[in-house]
Amino acid sequence: MREVPSLSPPTAPSITLALPRSSALTDVLLEQAPAGPSAREVEVLRADLVHQIANVVRSSRDETKLTLDSHHVLQAMTDPGACSPDPTFMPTPKKCRRAIGGAAVERSLRGRDRNPSDAVRSVVEQGLESSSFEPTDNAAVSPWWADWYRGLSSGAKAVVCAEAITWGTNLWTALDWDRFERPPVVSGRAFKWECASVRRVTLRARADVRLQVGDRPAFLLVGNGVVPPQWRTSLGFPALVCALSYAERAVPGRVVGIWPAAGQVRTWTASTAALREVADAAVSAVSTWARV
Amino acid sequence: MSRAPDPTPAITDSGYRRAGLNSRRSRTGGVTAAGQARGMPSPLDLFVRLRGSDRPRPVVDPGLAGGLREWLEDSLAAPAGSIDHAAAPVRVTKDALSQVLVCEAHLVANRAAPRRPTFELITGTLVDVLFRQWVTAGKIDDPFEDALSALASAGDGEADDFLRALAGADRKRLEQEVVRQVGLFKAHWAMPPAGAWLPRTQDAIGVPICGGRIMLSGVVDLILGMPAKAHASTCVVEVKSGRRRLEHRADLHFYSLLETLRSGAPPFCAATYYAGRGDLDVEPVSEELLVASLERVITGTERLCRLAAGQPPVARPNPLCAWCEGLAGCEAGQRSTGTKVARNAAACDEPRRVVSSGRNSVREVAR
Numbered sequence: 001m002r003e004v005p006s007l008s009p010p011t012a013p014s015i016t017l018a019l020p021r022s023s024a025l026t027d028v029l030l031e032q033a034p035a036g037p038s039a040r041e042v043e044v045l046r047a048d049l050v051h052q053i054a055n056v057v058r059s060s061r062d063e064t065k066l067t068l069d070s071h072h073v074l075q076a077m078t079d080p081g082a083c084s085p086d087p088t089f090m091p092t093p094k095k096c097r098r099a100i101g102g103a104a105v106e107r108s109l110r111g112r113d114r115n116p117s118d119a120v121r122s123v124v125e126q127g128l129e130s131s132s133f134e135p136t137d138n139a140a141v142s143p144w145w146a147d148w149y150r151g152l153s154s155g156a157k158a159v160v161c162a163e164a165i166t167w168g169t170n171l172w173t174a175l176d177w178d179r180f181e182r183p184p185v186v187s188g189r190a191f192k193w194e195c196a197s198v199r200r201v202t203l204r205a206r207a208d209v210r211l212q213v214g215d216r217p218a219f220l221l222v223g224n225g226v227v228p229p230q231w232r233t234s235l236g237f238p239a240l241v242c243a244l245s246y247a248e249r250a251v252p253g254r255v256v257g258i259w260p261a262a263g264q265v266r267t268w269t270a271s272t273a274a275l276r277e278v279a280d281a282a283v284s285a286v287s288t289w290a291r292v
Numbered sequence: 293m294s295r296a297p298d299p300t301p302a303i304t305d306s307g308y309r310r311a312g313l314n315s316r317r318s319r320t321g322g323v324t325a326a327g328q329a330r331g332m333p334s335p336l337d338l339f340v341r342l343r344g345s346d347r348p349r350p351v352v353d354p355g356l357a358g359g360l361r362e363w364l365e366d367s368l369a370a371p372a373g374s375i376d377h378a379a380a381p382v383r384v385t386k387d388a389l390s391q392v393l394v395c396e397a398h399l400v401a402n403r404a405a406p407r408r409p410t411f412e413l414i415t416g417t418l419v420d421v422l423f424r425q426w427v428t429a430g431k432i433d434d435p436f437e438d439a440l441s442a443l444a445s446a447g448d449g450e451a452d453d454f455l456r457a458l459a460g461a462d463r464k465r466l467e468q469e470v471v472r473q474v475g476l477f478k479a480h481w482a483m484p485p486a487g488a489w490l491p492r493t494q495d496a497i498g499v500p501i502c503g504g505r506i507m508l509s510g511v512v513d514l515i516l517g518m519p520a521k522a523h524a525s526t527c528v529v530e531v532k533s534g535r536r537r538l539e540h541r542a543d544l545h546f547y548s549l550l551e552t553l554r555s556g557a558p559p560f561c562a563a564t565y566y567a568g569r570g571d572l573d574v575e576p577v578s579e580e581l582l583v584a585s586l587e588r589v590i591t592g593t594e595r596l597c598r599l600a601a602g603q604p605p606v607a608r609p610n611p612l613c614a615w616c617e618g619l620a621g622c623e624a625g626q627r628s629t630g631t632k633v634a635r636n637a638a639a640c641d642e643p644r645r646v647v648s649s650g651r652n653s654v655r656e657v658a659r
Contacts, residue, residue: 019354019556020521093445117428117487155438156445158425165428166492168587173490226500226507261496274303 026176027194035254042248049279054197056287067202070237076285083292091148093163101168102187116168120161170260184211193244205238214252226262235268236278317481335482341574342527349523352557355387367590371597372502381507382600388544389592396605409454418470419533419567424493430484435474436467473567489516497550520557529563545585548577
C-alpha cells in the first residue's frame with residue numbers, strides 16, 4: 001500500500017466509524033446528548049415561527065391547505081423554481097421501499113421474521129390481506145400502497161419487493177439492534193404540527209428509527225444517494241416538528257442520518273440555535289410553496 | 293428482543309439443507325442434467341463458490357478503506373480543482389472508465405450521439421430484471437411479460453420503445469434468447485439465495501470524493517452477506533447476458549473498490565455470472581486487486597476531469613475505431629481505419645465488438 005500523507009477529505013464520513021460500523025453507529029446513537037433547548041426556549045421558538053409563517057402566508061390569497069415535509073423544505077432550498085403543486089400521487093417501487101422496507105425491519109426486530117427478505121414477503125401479504133376487506137372500525141388499516149400493489153403484474157411486484165428488501169437490509173445491517181434495552185420504533189407514525197394561527201399550514205416529518213436514550217429520544221434517518229449540502233435541515237426538520245408539536249422533552253437530543261449508498265453518516269445535535277436554523281428554512285419553504 | 297441477523301456463515305451441507313436445498317440432489321445433477329453435462333456449476337457448487345466453504349475468510353485491515361480513499365483524494369485533488377465549481381460532478385461509472393481508457397475522443401463522440409439500444413443491450417436489461425425477480429421472489433411466470441412489466445414499473449421505457457420498433461422475427465428471437473437465459477439461471481441457482489445471506493439486488497453505490505466534485509458510482513446486481521466485522525463477509529455478483537470479456541473483470545474490480553470505500557471493508561470475493569452460458573467466474577478480492585483497480589480509476593478519472601474542464605479529447609486509435617460514432621470527424625481514427633464512414637454496429641454481421649452508448653461500454657455484436 002502506498003504511503004500517503006493523511007488528509008481530511010471533506011466528503012468522508014463526518015464521524016469515524018470503526019469496523020464493525022454497526023457497533024460504531026449504535027454507539028453514536030446511544031451516546032447521551034448534551035442538554036437541549038429548555039421549555040421556555042421551545043415556547044419562544046414556536047411563537048416566533050407562528051408569527052413568521054403568518055406573515056409570509058398573509059400575502060397569499062390562496063386558501064389551499066399547505067402540508068410541507070422535509071422533501072418540500074429541501075426542494076424549496078435547492079430548487080425553488082421547480083416547486084409546483086403536487087400532481088396526483090403515483091406510487092412507484094422506489095416510493096414504496098421505505099414504507100415496506102421499514103415495516104419489514106420492524107417485523108424482523110420483533111422476531112416475527114428472521115430477516116428483511118422474509119419479512120418483506122410477510123408485509124406485502126398482510127398489506128394485501130388488509131386491503132381486501134371493507135374498512136371497519138376493527139379492521140387493520142390498509143397500507144397506502146396495498147391497492148396499487150394488488151393491481152401489479154408479478155414482474156412489477158418483484159421490483160417493489162426487491163427495492164424494499166434492499167432498503168430494509170441496509171437499515172437492518174446498519175445497527176446492532178441487540179444493544180437497545182427496548183426495541184426502537186421503526187417507521188412509526190409521522191409527526192405533525194398545525195400552525196396555530198394559520199390553520200392551513202402543516203409541517204409533517206417522520207423518523208425511520210426512534211428510540212429513547214436517557215430521558216430524551218434519538219432519531220435515525222435513512223437518506224437516499226449521498227449527503228446533500230442541506231443535511232442539517234434534513235436531519236433537524238423532524239426534531240423541529242417534534243419541538244413544535246410536543247413538549248421540549250420530546251425533542252430528540254440527537255438525529256443521526258445515514259446514507260447507505262455512500263456509506264456516509266452525519267449527526268445533528270439539538271440546540272436552540274440548531275432548531276432556529278431549521279425553523280428559518282421551514283419559514284422560507286412555506287413562503288416559497290405559498291406562492292406556487 | 294430479537295437476535296441480530298445470522299452472520300451469513302459459510303456453507304455446509306446442513307446449512308444448505310436449512311436453506312432449502314437438497315445438496316445430494318444438486319450434486320448429482322438432478323436440477324439440471326443438461327447443465328451438469330456441460331460442466332456448469334450445480335446449485336450447491338455455485339453457492340459454495342459465492343459464500344465460501346469452511347475456510348476462514350480474510351481478516352479485514354481496518355485501515356485499508358481509509359487509505360484507499362486518501363490515495364484517491366490526494367491523486368484527484370488537482371484534476372478536480374481544474375473543473376468549474378458550478379459544473380456538475382464528474383460521474384465515474386464503469387462505462388465511462390472503460391470508454392475513456394480506450395479513447396477520450398470515443399467517449400465524447402459516444403456521449404454526443406443519440407442513444408441506440410441494441411439487441412444485446414436490451415437482452416441484458418431484460419435478463420437483469422428477471423434475475424432480480426428470481427432472487428427476490430423465486431418465481432418467474434412469463435419471462436418476457438414479467439420483464440416488461442418490471443421495467444415499466446421502474447419507469448424504464450427504453451426497452452418498450454425498442455421492442456415496439458422491433459420486427460416480428462427479431463422480437464421472437466429476443467423472446468427466445470431471454471427465455472433461454474432465464475431457463476439456465478433458474479436451473480443453476482435452483483432457488484433464490486437464502487434470506488439469511490441478506491441478498492441485496494441492484495444496490496446503488498455512490499462515493500463522492502474531492503468535496504463531491506467527483507462521484508464514483510455503480511449499481512451492483514447482487515450483494516450477499518452481512519457487512520464485515522473482523523472478517524470480510526460480503527460477495528458482489530454481476531450478471532452478464534453476453535459473452536465473457538476481459539473488461540468484465542475490470543468492472544467487477546471497480547465495484548469491489550466502490551463497496552470497500554462505501555462500507556469500510558472489502559468484499560471477500562467478487563463474481564460474474566454469465567447467464568447466457570451459466571458460467572460463474574469467482575475471484576478473491578485482495579488488496580493488490582483493489583490497488584490495481586484504484587490506479588485504473590485514477591487514470592480514467594484524470595482524463596474525465598480533463599474533459600470536464602473543457603480540454604480537447606485525445607484520440608487514441610484502436611481496433612474499435614471502425615465502429616466509433618465519431619469516426620467522421622476524427623482524423624486519427626480515419627488514418628487507422630482508412631475510411632470516414634463508421635460501420636453500423638446494429639447491422640453488423642461480423643463477430644466484432646462495438647462501442648455503444650448504453651449501460652455497457654463495449655458490446656459484442658452477435659454473429
